[in-house]
Structure formats: structure tokens, C-alpha cells
Amino acid sequence: MPDQYHWVLRNPFKTITKHLPSKQRTRNNKVFRFAEWKKFLANAPEFYRPHLEFLIMTGLSASELAGIRREDVSERAITLQRSIVLGQEKERLKNDYRFRRIPMTGAIKRVIDRIREQCSGSPHPLPMEDGTPFDGNSFRKVVWNKALKASQIAEKTPYSTRHTFCAWALTIGMNPMKQVSLMGHSSKQMVYQNYGQYVEDLEDDVEDILRYFGRDFLIKPEKKLSPLLAYGDSYGDSRSQIQINY
Template sequence: MKTIFPTFGSPTKHRDYQEAIRRMLPHFRNLTFHQITGQELYKFTETLKWKTGPNKGKPLSRARKVNILIPFRAIWNDACDHYRWVIKNPCDGIHKKLPKTEKKERLALRFRDWQLFLESLEEHYRPIAELMILTGMIVSEMAALTKDSIQGDYLKLTSSYVLKNEKSSLKTAFRKRDIYITDAIRKRLDILVARAATPYLVTSARGSRLHSTDFAKVWKKAVDKAGIAPMTSYTARHTFAAWALTIGVNPLRLVKLMGHASKQMVYEVYGNYVEGLEEDAVAILDYFGRDFIEPRKKKNPALYGYSTGHSQGIVKPNYLIPLSY
């Protein structure tokens, strides 16, 4: 804690390591490294339970346990390197011992559920939530937006705001991206600009910068009031991807819009969310706007699968076009 911890630049890493070490010390404080075996480490993982919230007292998920073991592995490796110890790492094979937990399926919202949610959300936060689902941005990216982020036809994402700390970097280098400002996005940005009393665009109802914990409470309150299935604000990002695919956006373009390094996430994760949304396609397209799938610099209908219905003011997503078209 005295030598390594101060070198961490990420506030998230500070928080995660502190929590993990607080959990580890009671169990391992009086054990020598020789006494810490794989079986002893497994016994420790069996004691890991939720301390607060609705799951209080229940075992942590496999993923949470693995994350807590990350600092343990780092401490072990550093100690072995420093003292030139040649002893078996108890972390070896621990993943095979941990019980598998069923992953929760992250489904995209149906359009009607999104409308019910917005109607139940406090008015101040509606343009914020809408900007999230129209762009795929997350709370930390939104909180870092300033008036200077709006540059002509593009919204430039270059930083994030995590745990009340400004970060000049995003989750990955690919998350730094330029988002084309459609008419729908511009409408929400205009609201945020008009009411911004500081350089920051996205604020709480009190005027302070948006904070993920406070926003999560506001979000949950609206979900409960709307009577829809439980979801977090991150659902808006998944829904953005699913809706984009539903109205025929090229998956390779979606990779850039989402700020991913490759198309793997789009094909293997978000692609699963499209099923069942087909009947919402027209409403989604109207909500996003035609300029979302047809950027001004790319007006070739062949690229986006437009049907002859375009001349009648109707645009069909490319999955609705007959194969013989």
C-alpha cells in the first residue's frame, strides 16, 4: 500500500484494490506465504458475500471473485520476485474450482418500454437519457462533455469523469471517437447547452456534474415507476447497438460508433439483441432520424439498403427488403 498503490493513476483501480485488500486481510493476515495453498485460497473465495444491497449475505458472483483475486495475484507475484521465492502460485487452477454462475442476459429495450421509462424519468434527466440511447455513450463519457466537445457536425469524445476524477483517457483508445450529430442528437444537445451554467454539458438537477451513483438512483426510480423490467443506465448502450442493427446500420460502422476495437462484440454480443425488435423498426428509425443511417457525406442508397418506399416517405430497414431486390 505504501509503495505500489500510489503509482496507480486510475481512481477505479484505487477503489477496486482497496476493497479487495480489505476483504483479504482478515483471512490471510496471520498466514505465511508457505501456508497459503490453493485450497486455502479457495476457502477464502467461499467466504466472499455481498455486504450491502438487496443481495446482502448472498455469495458473490464468479466474476466478482475473480476480480478480487487480481490484487492477490499481483501481491504474490511481486513478493516472489522480490524475495526470489520459487513456490507454487495458489492462483493456478483456481478458476476451475470456482462455481460457474449463469450470466444475466442483457436484452435491449423495446421501444414502448423506453417511452414508458422516459415518461417516468424526472424531466431534467430526460435529454440526458435520450442522448445516451442515441449515441451509445455511458455515464462517465457523458459527464466529461463540455460545450467545446461540440465541434461543427461532430461531438468529440476524448475524456471521461470517473469517481469525481477527470481522466484524459477513455476505457480504451478506441473509445475516443467522433459522433456525427444528427438532428435528434442536436435537439437534445441544444437543451443541455441552453441550461448549462458551467462549461460542462451534463449535470444533475442540482447543477453539479453528473455522478454515476446519483444518476443510478434516479434511473432506478424511473424504472420502478414505469413498471418495466429492471435495467441500469448501461442498458441504453446495449439498446443503442441493438436498435442500430435493427434499422440496418452496417455492423462495421457500428463498431466505430460504439468505440470497439473489433467487430467481435457487434457480431457475438449485440447481434443477439435484434430478435424481437423488428416490429419496432419504423418507430426506432423515426426516433433516430434518417440522417443517422444516411450521414450527409454518404448518401448512396445502395449502402444502406433503402427500398422503393423511400419515394413515398417510408424507409425500410435492409432486412425487410426481399432478397431479389
């Protein structure tokens, strides 16, 4: 019919691509690079630096940190069995997998000892500066947002410490099943789906992360470190042994 009457019909799909969003790969800003983390930490209020390090070394969320009581912290582990959300204590965690034990590494113990020294009079293991229980909302306003602005790094939230914990652990070669347990998830698929996005050049930070987390983050002190980790064979051409803090 159009040919018979010599109609010129406009193709309705001709310009549709002009209105489609461009398929540009966005950078993963949820995860700290190591130097970026140190810069952020240096710009945080001194009192709260151990709290920030505790978050990134354990992968806990702010609500889980708030739920920790003194009796949950032992020489061997930190037991997660409750959280505090919007000021309300939840005796049951999000799911059964969130009930877990975080092994006490040397680095985590040093952080906890620093917190105890600076707030020895508080009955709470990780309190706010005035001695009251940890408050995620106040922490974000008083600590996180100020450090973020002062350090002038890409936008991140306190939950970025959990994303960073996962990305760093994957990068330095943690046993995937151990990582699933530490994150409080049911499967590797859940962890990789939520936190497994590749971070460009993060493998360049392997030695710094290993030293920061400590040897006992990956294996028990009495065990031997895998040669792949000890000599860096999995991460490039480096053959010099990595010195890791105990």
C-alpha cells in the first residue's frame, strides 16, 4: 500500500539509540584501594580510627558492630549473635548464617586493645566517644562523612568497609568457603553476586593488605603459609618473599 501511493514513511526505530543510556563500564567505587583507605583513615577523628579498622578487618556491618557486647569478645574470637538497627536491638540476626564467629587475629586484637585503652570506663566494647553504645547513624554523620570530605576520595558509605573486606580477602587468596563463613552468607554465589565485582589494579595492593591484616588472617599461626602467597607467584613476577606481621 505505501508503494502504491508513494508514501514516505518515517522509520520509528531509526533514532531510538539516541535515547538509550551509553554502555560505559563504571568504576567500582564501593571498595577502597589500600592507599585510599590509609588516606581516609588519616582524616578520620583519632578516637574512631580503631572502630574503622575493626570494621574493615572483620567485614561486619555497623549494625552488627553495635550489637557486640563485652561477653562476645574473647581471646580467640568475636561471636556475632545480635545486631542493633535504628536503635532497636535484634536478638535474632538477619538469618542463621549471620550468627558466626570471627577469629581473633593479632591485628584485630591490637585494634580492640586500643579501643579499651581510650574508653576503659565504658561498659560497651566499641562505644561512641561519650561512652554510649555505638550508634551507626551518629557514626556516619560525625565520623564517616567528615573523613570522606577531608580525604577527597570517591563517594563511599560505611558499608564500603564490608565490600572492601571481601575484595581484599579475595585478592590475597583467602579460602572461598572460609570467606563465605566470615561474611555470614549461605554460599559463594551470594558473596560473589553481592561483593565480587572486580576492582581494577587491586592486585597491586596484595603485599600491603597482607601486612595490614596479618598472616593469621589467612591461616592459623601454627600452620605454614602457602608458597603461592609467601612468594607472590599468583600475583605477578615478584620472587621476593613478603614479610608479614604476626
